Amino acid sequence: MSIPQSFLQELLARVDVVDVVGRYVPLKKGGANFMGLCPFHGEKSPSFSVSPSKQFYHCFGCGKNGNAISFLMEHTGMGFVEAVQDLAQQVGMQVPQDDISPAERERQAAQKRQQASLTDVLERAGDSYRKQLKDSAHAVEYLKKRGVSGTICSRYGLGYAPAGWRHLAGVFPQYDDPQLQEAGLVIVNEDDDKRYDRFRDRIMFPIRNVKGECIGFGGRVLGDEKPKYLNSPETPLFHKGRELYGLFEARNALREKGYALVTEGYMDVVALAQLGFPNAVATLGTACTPEHVHKLFRFTDAVVFSFDGDAAGRRAARKALEGALPYASDTRSVKFLFLPAEHDPDSFIREHGPDAFARHVGDALPLSRFLLDAVSEGCDLGQAEGRARMASQARPLWNLLPDGALKRQLLAEMAGKAQLSSSDLTELWEQAAAQENRWQRGGAGGANPTPATGSQAFPAASVPPSAEWAPPDADYGHSAHDGWGDAGGSTYTGYAGGARGQGGNGYGNRGNFRNGNGPRGEGRNGWGKKPWGRDRAGNTGWNEAPRPPRIAQPLGPDQAARLLLSHMEFMEELANEDLDALVSQPAPHGPLFAWVESQYQEHGPQSWAVLQSRLGSSGEAQLARTLMDGPHGQPEGELPELRCELRSVLNLMLVKRLKTLEAQALAEVATDPQAVHRYRALQERRKQLAAAPAPQVGE
Numbered sequence: 001m002s003i004p005q006s007f008l009q010e011l012l013a014r015v016d017v018v019d020v021v022g023r024y025v026p027l028k029k030g031g032a033n034f035m036g037l038c039p040f041h042g043e044k045s046p047s048f049s050v051s052p053s054k055q056f057y058h059c060f061g062c063g064k065n066g067n068a069i070s071f072l073m074e075h076t077g078m079g080f081v082e083a084v085q086d087l088a089q090q091v092g093m094q095v096p097q098d099d100i101s102p103a104e105r106e107r108q109a110a111q112k113r114q115q116a117s118l119t120d121v122l123e124r125a126g127d128s129y130r131k132q133l134k135d136s137a138h139a140v141e142y143l144k145k146r147g148v149s150g151t152i153c154s155r156y157g158l159g160y161a162p163a164g165w166r167h168l169a170g171v172f173p174q175y176d177d178p179q180l181q182e183a184g185l186v187i188v189n190e191d192d193d194k195r196y197d198r199f200r201d202r203i204m205f206p207i208r209n210v211k212g213e214c215i216g217f218g219g220r221v222l223g224d225e226k227p228k229y230l231n232s233p234e235t236p237l238f239h240k241g242r243e244l245y246g247l248f249e250a251r252n253a254l255r256e257k258g259y260a261l262v263t264e265g266y267m268d269v270v271a272l273a274q275l276g277f278p279n280a281v282a283t284l285g286t287a288c289t290p291e292h293v294h295k296l297f298r299f300t301d302a303v304v305f306s307f308d309g310d311a312a313g314r315r316a317a318r319k320a321l322e323g324a325l326p327y328a329s330d331t332r333s334v335k336f337l338f339l340p341a342e343h344d345p346d347s348f349i350r351e352h353g354p355d356a357f358a359r360h361v362g363d364a365l366p367l368s369r370f371l372l373d374a375v376s377e378g379c380d381l382g383q384a385e386g387r388a389r390m391a392s393q394a395r396p397l398w399n400l401l402p403d404g405a406l407k408r409q410l411l412a413e414m415a416g417k418a419q420l421s422s423s424d425l426t427e428l429w430e431q432a433a434a435q436e437n438r439w440q441r442g443g444a445g446g447a448n449p450t451p452a453t454g455s456q457a458f459p460a461a462s463v464p465p466s467a468e469w470a471p472p473d474a475d476y477g478h479s480a481h482d483g484w485g486d487a488g489g490s491t492y493t494g495y496a497g498g499a500r501g502q503g504g505n506g507y508g509n510r511g512n513f514r515n516g517n518g519p520r521g522e523g524r525n526g527w528g529k530k531p532w533g534r535d536r537a538g539n540t541g542w543n544e545a546p547r548p549p550r551i552a553q554p555l556g557p558d559q560a561a562r563l564l565l566s567h568m569e570f571m572e573e574l575a576n577e578d579l580d581a582l583v584s585q586p587a588p589h590g591p592l593f594a595w596v597e598s599q600y601q602e603h604g605p606q607s608w609a610v611l612q613s614r615l616g617s618s619g620e621a622q623l624a625r626t627l628m629d630g631p632h633g634q635p636e637g638e639l640p641e642l643r644c645e646l647r648s649v650l651n652l653m654l655v656k657r658l659k660t661l662e663a664q665a666l667a668e669v670a671t672d673p674q675a676v677h678r679y680r681a682l683q684e685r686r687k688q689l690a691a692a693p694a695p696q697v698g699e
Contacts, residue, residue, distance in 0.1 A: 003084055003594055007096055011084065012067055014091045017055045020068040024075055024251075039075055040064045042256035058674050063681050065674060073576050075251070076210045077298040080579050081598040086211070114182075118237050121172075121183045122206075122214040128171045129159025129204040129217075136160045139203060142222045146267065147350060152274050156205065156249060161219060163201035184216060184232035199230065205266040207231075207238065207284065208248040218245065218266050218284065229265065231285050240284040242291045245269060251299060253278035259302035259333070261361070262288065263345050264316065268306075271346040276354045280345075287319035293327050294572060302333040304364050309341040318374055321367070325400035326573075328367055335364035368410055371397060372417070381417060391418040395429045399640060437638075556649065557582075557589040559635075562627050563646045564596055566634040569605040570646055571597065577685075578650050581657040592620035608634060651689050658686035 018034055021027065027034040027050060038048035038059040047061040058065040064074065072083035088095050133139055133153070139160040143153065152158075161167065168185060169175040175195060180186040187198050202219030209215050216232030232238050244262075246269040254260050257279040263269060265282055272280040283292060288305065296303050305320045307313035317336050324334045337360055339348050349357045365373075375394035380386030394414045401407040415425040560582065564570055574582075582593035599611060608628060615621040628634055635642060665679035 003081070003591075004096055007093075008069070008084065011087055011091070011093060012055065012069070014093065015068050015087050016052065017057060017068045017071070018050050018052050020087070020090075021050050021057055021071055038062060038064070038255075039252055040255055042258060054672070056674075058677070063677060065678060070576075077295060078210070079597055079601050080576075080583055081594060082601050115236055117179060118183045118235065119213050119215070121179050121185070122216070122237075124171060125168060125183075125185055126157060126159060126204070126206045126214050126217070128168070129161055130157065131159075132162055132167075133158065133160040133204075136162070139222065142203065146271070146346075148270055148274060152270055155273070156246070156270060157208075157214075158270070159204040159206070161197065161199040161202050161204050165196040165200065167200075168197050182235060184235050184238065198232075202230065205245065205270075207243060207245055209237075209243065210248055210251075212248050215243065216240075220266060229285060240286050241289045242295070243284055244292055244295065245282040245284055246273075247281050247295070247299075249273070250279050250281055254296075254300045258300065259304055260296045260300050262292075262296070262303060262305045262320070264307065265344065265346070268345040271349060272357075275349050275357075277349075277357070287316060288323045290323045290326055291572065293320075293324045297327055297332065301331060302335075304335045304337055304361055306337040306339065306345050306361075308344055309338045313338065313341075317370070321370060321374060322397070322400065324367065325371075325397060326402065328406065329402050330404040330406050334367040336367070336370045337361055337364040368406065368413075371410065372413060375414065376417065387418045390414075391420070391425060391428065392432070394418075395432060399429075403644070433638075557585050557593075557653065558627055559632070560646060560649045560653065561589065561592055561596075561624065562633060562635055563642060563649070564593070565611060565624060565628055566608050567639070567642060568596070568600060568607075568611070570643065571600040571605070573643070574650075577654060577657075581650065581653045584657060584660075585653075588619040588623040591618070592623055595620060651692070655686055655689050658682050658689070662686070 018027065021036075022034075025036045025039050025048065027036040028046075029035075030046075030049075032051070032053065034050040034052070035046040036048045036050070037043055037046050038061055040059060041062040041064075043061055048057065048059045050057045056065060056067050057071060066074070068087055069080070069083045072078050072086060073080060076083075078086065085095055143158070148158070166175065168180065172180060175186070181188055181195075185198055186195050188195050199217060199219040202221055205218040205220070206214045207216040207218060216235065216238035218232070219230045221228055231240060234240070245266055250260070250273075257277075259279065261272065261277055261280040263272070263280055263282045269280045269282045272278075281296070293303065303324065305317060305324075307317045307320075317338070321336070328334050339345065339360065343351070345357070348360075375397060376390050377393075379390040379393070381390060391414065398407070398410060398414065401410070411422050411425065415422045418425060420428075579593075579597060583590050583597065585593060596611075599606065599614065612625070612628070615624055635645070637645075662679055662682045665675045665682060668675040669679070
């Protein structure tokens with residue numbers, strides 16, 4: 001979606017940042033400004049200032065500052081377009097959508113109406129459940145026995161679904177309304193078309209999104225019936241693999257406590273909040289996913305996963321480990337807490353008290369230790385076979401880590417356990433990866449070339465602070481250290497002359513390149529000599545085929561657009577500053593990135609074929625088609641390498657964006673006392689990005 005700058009200026013002129021911030025932070029008048037406790041870091045004395053005259057906020061403690069749009073993005077985790085739409089809805093403005101067809105505009109409007117209507121249905125059901133709880137003596141008694149107070153019930157909106165089959169028929173006069181089924185509240189029997197309530201005789205836990213809207217429910221039985229927990233089904237509003245129970249209620253506590261405590265059940269969250277741990281959240285009957293972890297890291301830089309100590313708890317912890325590894329940068333903390341096998345967090349804290357639980361949290365296992373334990377599981381490290389198995393098991397998990405100091409230290413520790421050098425272990429992993437790629441690609445071009453010896457699957461670099469992925473190449477497309485070159489220093493992309501995305505398969509062999517038109521290349525498919533034969537001394541052996549020179553890949557916004565259009569799932573991993581750098585690009589690039597962001601927010605990851613069908617005829621649409629149909633369109637390669645490539649391009653764009661913002665801040669120093677602080681913060685961030693060392697092959 002392309003949002004004109006004039007619209008954004010008018011929107012910010014109409015909204016009041018005091019009202020926007022005040023929805024989430026209690027504010028008190030203090031002179032010309034309003035003051036409150038900063039929602040971005042824990043503090044006891046208010047240092048968070050909101051200026052009604054200048055329409056911006058600033059924290060004197062942590063330095064966070066911005067306008068109404070940036071506040072929603074930072075505090076609620078919204079995307080740029082979502083934040084703009086939220087503010088526009090508050091003041092009755094219509095966000096321009098000139099870049100889409102009338103049919104698509106109507107489809108989006110219908111989808112929003114449906115979502116708003118379903119939210120209203122769920123809110124009405126939640127109100128009814130809360131009223132029923134007050135009138136149900138045995139439900140209240142159950143909660144009292146579990147130690148849940150009325151205050152906690154009110155905070156989390158707990159309710160009770162009566163035992164009858166059609167309680168909601170008394171709440172919704174039109175019980176046959178299809179929306180009740182779409183919202184997951186009513187089940188329709190396929191045989192006789194009879195309807196009945198999904199939730200019956202259960203304590204009801206409303207599931208809210210980051211804006212506080214009810215998007216689904218979880219219900220727990222009061223006895224030992226099965227299933228113990230029942231969730232809403234997947235609906236247009238609710239996707240259990242993306243949502244976390246209690247996240248809306250825990251937002252401020254996450255910053256005050258400094259970490260998120262992830263549990264496995266609703267009652268764990270409620271019990272922990274009751275006894276001093278309001279920073280607890282829970283997955284919704286599913287394993288912890290990368291989407292869960294990424295959402296948490298929007299609110300805090302530290303996560304502690306709490307699991308039962310039994311075998312099931314260990315399996316769940318392993319899933320959480322895999323979800324957390326892609327986001328375990330050097331500036332973040334991930335730990336794993338294992339309770340005794342007979343306890344869950346709820347029972348443990350009630351039996352042993354908050355202090356004992358806090359000690360367990362403090363002693364939680366760091367990600368590095370748990371990772372080493374996981375890769376060594378089932379391996380006898382006293383035997384060569386066990387060490388070899390450990391090394392094999394470690395490769396896919398280690399490869400998930402973003403590059404940086406943690407990843408390199410773990411490589412050394414894993415190599416030590418395998419009784420190998422780091423370079424030997426890396427070489428073995430590269431050979432295994434190349435073999436897998438060869439099988440997957442079926443030996444493109446009818447050949448089975450020897451894999452490259454460069455760090456193809458594991459580009460080495462340092463992660464700048466708060467980076468989401470592996471870090472940038474300093475000079476992508478022009479360096480021998482970009483993960484595609486060999487030890488000899490030559491660089492290439494494909495086999496038999498093909499660049500990535502142009503018929504090459506990403507493999508290569510040692511040897512000197514000879515053009516097919518050279519002295520010995522005539523009539524030999526472009527290669528200087530046969531790949532095997534008898535040499536002048538009469539020796540027969542394999543002569544490795546030469547490689548073509550690498551075609552330099554394009555840099556800047558064009559390549560960022562290609563990568564995001566061909567791998568839209570990368571959008572989920574972008575930080576707010578990345579999105580800002582993208583959408584602030586001059587037209588048509590900026591509007592194109594804004595449109596991609598809106599498509600992701602509305603529909604999730606989509607293929608280029610689907611996106612292409614939704615493009616209109618605007619300038620950014622023409623740009624997208626030109627880029628994707630051009631010679632470098634739809635980049636190919638392994639996902640870790642493409643992520644590294646995108647990170648490289650984004651960091652270069654970020655540096656340029658930060659320079660622009662620094663200049664703006666300097667220009668405002670005379671009229672804005674906070675401009676100096678903004679300038680220093682921007683300058684420091686730019687220096688961090690610029691100082692990130694270039695990647696080195698083989699490290």
